[in-house]
Amino acid sequence: MKQTDTLKTGEMFAILSILIATRASDSTASLFTQKTQNAFWYVPFISLLVILPSLFLLFYLLKKYQDKHLIEMMETVLGGWGSKIIGLLIFISAFLLMGLGNESYVSQIKILYFPEAPGITIALIFFIVVYFSAKKGWKVIGFVSKVLLPFFLLSSVVLIALISNDIVVDRIFPFFGTGMQDVLWEGVRKGSLFYEVFLVTIAYTSFEKTTYFRKGVIIGLLFSITQLITFFFIYATTYDYNSIEKMSFPFHDLTQYVNIGSFITNIETFFMVFWILASFIRFTIYLYIITWIFASLFHIKYIESLLLPIGFFNLIISIIPENVIMNELVFRDALLNYTTPLLISFPVLLWIVALAKGDLKKQ
Amino acid sequence: MIQSKKTRSKKTNSNKKTAINPNTKEQIESLKQLFSAEINKDFCHRTVFVNFNKKNAYLFYYSSIVNSDKIEQAIVRPLLEHDGETYENVLTNESFKIIDTLEQVIDHINSGKVVIFSEGEAVAYSLDVAQFQHRNVSPSANESVVRGPQEAFTESLHVNISLIRKQIRDKQLITTASTVGKRSKQDVTLIYIADLVNKEVLQDVEERLRDINTDNVRNVELLEQFLEERPYSIFPSIYYTERPDNAAAYIEDGHIVLLMDSSSACLILPVTFFTFFQSPEDRYSRFMFGNFSRIVRIIGFYLTTMISATYVALANYHSEMIPLDLMLAITSSRERVPFPLIIEVLIMEVAFELIREAGIRIPSALGPTIGIVGALILGQAAVEANIISPIIVIVSALSGLTSFAISDVSLNYTVRITRFMFIIAAGFMGMLTLMGALLLWIMYAASLKSFGVPYLSPVAPTFRSPKDTIFRKAIRNEHFRPGQLRPKDMRKK
Incomplete structure (x- = not known):
């Protein structure tokens, strides 16, 4: 039978939105506030601008080398060794980011909802769910993302509606927070906020048509940046500039703050349900993508059999940091800063090599 | 090899x-x-x-x-x-x-x-000159509707085919037979519209019928288990109905119907999750009324799978979510109950399942007994004896009763098994594990296929279709047949 289970724009949109827009609900916001205070809400926009030329260059290359995904395209351009080095760099930074992100989510769950449970148990549950979901394959991940995305949107709309009374727009001033230079510099350094867009190009060929992929990425990116800025704006205008620095988990603080009428006052669990589901899917996608990158780097056919070792090592990485502060403010901050130049430079490198080889003129 | x-x-x-x-x-x-x-x-x-x-x-x-x-x-x-x-x-x-x-x-x-x-x-x-004995055509017992034809299939192939042909007067409506069984040879009749049905699906079905390697397949209930791809799955992949009007509706969309001589029901394939979710009456009722009952059913679906598990999770791990007055009421009623909450819930859920099973098997003359025993002993007396708290009776009665909103017998089982899985998952670490279980459940459903058709289509993956999934459009605005079946003729003229 002609294939009936193909991925389309909707799935790509859902995958990318879950990968990036869920950043609004984790500790990324508090990471930004350390350097920029209440100006952090438009930092993602600066980061996007920084990363955009490289992203378009990468897309341009993928379009030129038809029917090849990220790693295959790199191999054609750079040859065996060059592509392996850059591919490994991409893989390792993504792997570490996932591990640290994992620890960040686990400690959020632990601190906010299960203070007495050992962190390793939560990490293990997280790992089990993510591993078994990822095992179902890329297409299923896409379908489920698409089915569940409306529910996530609904919950964030409810949250926005409930908090809207407490927003004081004047709190965006001083507009440049700690100073224009600091804000710009922070935005530039955190270009890796959109790391997932680069990673997801590994799935370039898995769609019915590659135009679906491109369309999905562009719409997903637009949507994600809107969602990020909306939520960051809400944090900035709800908490104001002095207290925002001290918020570790602004999203959860928000959900604990809001209430429905005077009878139901603690509704954070309602939002936590959707947040946990979204985090599960987010890490499922992440695990699958980095395993995919690893597998295609070394030409391993069965991605599913690599999920367990890679997922397990990730679990180990995630329990290394001693505490959430170290993890967030030292390791993750540094890693995000170091990956940005990699992301900005490698598409340029690819483009220059491809240009020198004359591949781009033929078509 | x-x-x-x-x-x-x-x-x-x-x-x-x-x-x-x-x-x-x-x-x-x-x-x-x-x-x-x-x-x-x-x-x-x-x-x-x-x-x-x-x-x-x-x-x-x-x-x-x-x-x-x-x-x-x-x-x-x-x-x-x-x-x-x-x-x-x-x-x-x-x-x-x-x-x-x-x-x-x-x-x-x-x-x-x-x-x-x-x-x-x-x-x-x-x-x-065959004259096998069979029942007369009688009203449908298990899939009753208020509005719509009442006839049900009976245990005769000829009568059943005539019931379908009565509704589809189409020269392209084909009834072909293939034999199954090595010792006792039984005819399985495939009914489809030749210029609609997807040839590859048809071939797949015929091949699977040929591959059945057993002595005797007596009826469609057994045939279903021989045909399906995943015998251990908790989701049904073939639709079982005793209503000829339902069968006719699916044939007209490009599905294939299987009939056998000694069954008062038919099998319909390929199907999706939404096939099981829907009831024929949703389409016979007007747009507003049909969709209203769909809303009721989706609430029922949510309640029956999740309410007990949610209660376990909330009361055990997220008690701050429950309003204070209610929380105090729950706690005071649980004061003298010796069991942990999850055991309480499981006792009541199992009791309800027992009543239900007994209710089906009990001779009809003894029927009223079950109500008295169920209501009095399990409800009143168990609470008074401090075995369970009153709120558990409400929760499990709610989850038990709402399961009847899922009219399809196969999906009903799925939902009931799922409920127990979710309760146990919620008992581990509240919402964290419950949501993990839910995600894995959805993942599993999304990975299934029924004769090549993805289980959650036409929602994910998307297809051009009448958009008759959880809700339906007005009938006059349905221009297409379900695209996930790849029918030869997409447009409903």
Whole structure:
């Protein structure tokens, strides 16, 4: 039978939105506030601008080398060794980011909802769910993302509606927070906020048509940046500039703050349900993508059999940091800063090599 | 390797053919022996002296499955009295057939036909006079509707096909038969509209029917288990219905319907999750009314799968979510109950399942007893004895009753099993594990396929379709057939 289970724009949109827009609900916001205070809400926009030329260059290359995904395209351009080095760099930074992100989510769950449970148990549950979901394959991940995305949107709309009374727009001033230079510099350094867009190009060929992929990425990116800025704006205008620095988990603080009428006052669990589901899917996608990158780097056919070792090592990485502060403010901050130049430079490198080889003129 | 072995053995099986012995005396003796004529009481053999060729003819049939009047009228009398050239001229019944192998003879006798041997001929003649006993057409018992036709299928293939043909007067409505079973050969009838159905799905079904390797498949209920891809799955992948109007609606969308002689229901395939979720009445009711009952059903679906698990999670791990007054009421009512909350919930859920199972099996004369025992002992007395707290009765009654909103029998089981999985998951670490279980459940559902059609289509993956999933559009705005089936004709004109 002609294939009936193909991925389309909707799935790509859902995958990318879950990968990036869920950043609004984790500790990324508090990471930004350390350097920029209440100006952090438009930092993602600066980061996007920084990363955009490289992203378009990468897309341009993928379009030129038809029917090849990220790693295959790199191999054609750079040859065996060059592509392996850059591919490994991409893989390792993504792997570490996932591990640290994992620890960040686990400690959020632990601190906010299960203070007495050992962190390793939560990490293990997280790992089990993510591993078994990822095992179902890329297409299923896409379908489920698409089915569940409306529910996530609904919950964030409810949250926005409930908090809207407490927003004081004047709190965006001083507009440049700690100073224009600091804000710009922070935005530039955190270009890796959109790391997932680069990673997801590994799935370039898995769609019915590659135009679906491109369309999905562009719409997903637009949507994600809107969602990020909306939520960051809400944090900035709800908490104001002095207290925002001290918020570790602004999203959860928000959900604990809001209430429905005077009878139901603690509704954070309602939002936590959707947040946990979204985090599960987010890490499922992440695990699958980095395993995919690893597998295609070394030409391993069965991605599913690599999920367990890679997922397990990730679990180990995630329990290394001693505490959430170290993890967030030292390791993750540094890693995000170091990956940005990699992301900005490698598409340029690819483009220059491809240009020198004359591949781009033929078509 | 295994595949090739299989096909080879099949070939040798189907190639085994014995020609009919022209020495009729010997042939008849061996046939009698084959059917154990001396001890088999309803196996009949008669000898008639044929008028037109002045030779003996020998009739073989099972008296219990044929219409004996018809034999007298259509076979014996013409043979005794009429003149003619050949058997074909004399026996003018529409089912007259000439057969030439012993295997065919055996098949035909078994399926209620009269087989006639003529002295000295190497062929036999068969006439269909079958009259299997069956019930009359009666109203549907398990899928009742308020608005819509009441007829249900009955245990007769002919009646069932006529019930479908009554609703689809289309020359392209095809009924083909294939046989299943190695020892007892049963006909499975496939019904579809030839210029709509997807050829590949049809071939797939026919292939799977051919591959069934067992002695006997008595009815569609057993056939379903032989056909499905994943016998251990908690999700059904073939739709089972006893309503001919439902079957006709699916045939018109390009699905395939399977019927068998001794089943008062049919199988419909390929299907998706939404097939099981819907009830035929949703379409017979007007747009607003139908969608209203869909809303009620989706609430029922949520409650029956999640309410007990949610209660366990909230009360155990997220008690701050429950408003204070309610929380105090719950706590004070649980004060004297010795069990942990999850045990309490499980006791009540299991009790409800027991009442339900007993209610189905209990002889109807004893029916009211179950209500009294269930309501009084399990509700009132268990609370008074401090085995469970009153709120658990409410929660489990809610989750039990709402499960009846899922009208389909197969999905109903899925939902009930799921409920227990979720309760146990919620008992581990509240919402964290409950959501993990839910995600894995959805992932599993999304990975399923029914005869090549993804289980959650046309939602994910998307297809052009009538968009009849959780909600439906107004009937006059449905322009397409479900695209996930890849029908030959997409447009409903």
